Amino acid sequence: MATTRRRSVLVAHPSAELYGSDRVMLETVSALTARGERVVVVTPTDGPLLAEARRRGATAEIVGFPVLRKRLLSASGLARLAVALPTAIVRAIRMIRLHRVDAVYVSTLTIPVWLVAARLSGRVAVCHVHEAEAAARPIMKRALSTPLLLAQAIATNSEFSAGVLAEPYPALGARTTVVLNAVDGPPAPTPPRGTLSGSVRLAYVGRLSERKGVDLCVAAVKLLADRGRDATLDIVGDVFDGYEWFAVQLRQYVADNGLEERVRFLGFRPSVWEELDAADIALVPSRLDEPFGNTAVEAVLARRPVVVSETSGLREAAAGYPSAVFVRPGDAEAIADAVERIADDWDTFRRDAETARDDAAERHSRARYDDAILAVIDRADPHDGGHF
Missing domain, CATH: 3.40.50.2000 (Glycogen Phosphorylase B;)
Structure with a gap:
């Protein structure tokens, strides 16, 4: 011009x-x-x-x-x-x-x-x-x-x-x-694991807040353990200034429920691709309306199946991707059910996650x-x- x-x-x-x-x-x-x-x-x-x-x-x-x-x-x-x-x-x-x-x-x-x-x-x-x-x-x-x-x-x-x-x-x-x-994806996303041997590796990326629902992820890990399903969770992110009390409560819940070996707090990372590479399934469990859902798109770009709250802008962010499973907002049991659904049909979701990446890369x-x-x-x- x-x-x-x-x-x-x-x-x-x-x-x-x-x-x-x-x-x-x-x-x-x-x-x-x-x-x-x-x-x-x-x-x-x-x-x-x-x-x-x-x-x-x-x-x-x-x-x-x-x-x-x-x-x-x-x-x-x-x-x-x-x-x-x-x-x-x-x-x-x-x-x-x-x-x-x-x-x-x-x-x-x-x-x-x-x-x-x-x-x-x-x-x-x-x-x-x-x-x-x-x-x-x-x-x-x-x-x-x-x-x-x-x-x-x-x-x-x-x-x-x-x-x-x-x-x-x-x-x-x-x-x-x-x-x-x-939304940038990783330069060379690692393919999903061929088989889910050992623990199902879950990842949450984002702010630590009640609104974002990270506590629901932790509760879902406990539910999975109670069902006999071995799952671990990496939490990638930190709180807003002034909301440190929420992180304290979250860590206390982990300790009170004996989840220290299953839940890791990794803090903020300027790049999340390594953490998503290490995961099998990404979780985007917001309780309240979200204008959009970058983290859901990032999971798709990383070739990972994703569990997403069926609400507001998150519907738009993950719409049309067969590797995305929508769940009721605020429901830890629904998250646990979705994880089991993906794990039990891993071959299908693994293939879907690989093909969905190309669509996301073009759209974003x-x-x-x-x-x-x-x-x-x-x-x-x-x-x-x-x-x-």
């Missing part, structure tokens, strides 16, 4: 880690820098994401701004947020002007301060939404969606997310485009994502027919 100068995009993101939405944001950075954009990434904390952003050609800085975490969604939390917002908006406007950016790409709706600052600065505002709370109260849905009225273009990671956003403001639907996440390729997200950003320009 012809241009007379190198354009600049500020990318605002709520964390500096390397989980699902973090990696999606980094792919957007890669797409922008690859076509010559000057990119500035800002996060409120330090972490491994900043080094990754720099490696992809962006400038990366730490800037203090509030993030809408669940603990802020209370009367006292919202009061603290209201006090912090004016200062945060001024700081954001200064960053926008300092770097002379043409557009602000806001990664997730949990950092509305950047949408406000972009519009007050007269810049293009794009929001990429990775969240969806279908079960939230109507007033909360409206509160979360209201800042999106400031965005000239919106990307979401699933039809489910798009539908949730449009409930309080149907007009947002015309500005919203579904862009499937780019970087090239497809890059074209789609750049088209959304370009359409946000109010001046020259869709380009800023």
Whole structure:
């Protein structure tokens, strides 16, 4: 695309880690820098994401701004947020002007301060939404969606997310485009084991939280042991800051039920392919709505059968893959049943897992994502027919 100068995009993101939405944001950075954009990434904390952003050609800085975490969604939390917002908006406007950016790409709706600052600065505002709370109260849905009225273009990671956003403001639907996440697979995925000799090896990858259902995985291991089925579980991931109590409770449950030899806590890993290679079956057991399910796609790309909660965006993420088994959300027994079903028909699921990988690789390729997200950003320009 012809241009007379190198354009600049500020990318605002709520964390500096390397989980699902973090990696999606980094792919957007890669797409922008690859076509010559000057990119500035800002996060409120330090972490491994900043080094990754720099490696992809962006400038990366730490800037203090509030993030809408669940603990802020209370009367006292919202009061603290209201006090912090004016200062945060001024700081954001200064960053926008300092770097002379043409557009602000806001990664997730949990950092509305950047949408406000972009519009007050007269810049293009794009929001990429990775969240969806279908079960939230109507007033909360409206509160979360209201800042999106400031965005000239919106990307979401699933039809489910798009539908949730449009409930309080149907007009947002015309500005919203579904862009499937780019999900990298391992360069050379190890084939599934030919036979399941010894323990069935299970893996959970993701945040340690009740919402994500990692405790259901542990409970399923206990149920399998009670049934005489030998199974082990590797837990790959860590908690959000402030939720360390959940990890303590989870470890206590493991100890109380004598599962120390069956359950391993491996912590956060920047790459999960080695852990998925070591597994036979991946578990994605979210209790509540998920806007999408990168970890389910990663399991398919790793050529592993996957047990997935049948809810919200997870249905879209794992739809059409014969190696995926859907289970009722919040049901450890259903997870244990699904593991046994896969183990008892291993030859079929092993073959299905190998063929499903090709479909996932095409559906979630970087090239497809890059074209789609750049088209959304370009359409946000109010001046020259869709380009800023």
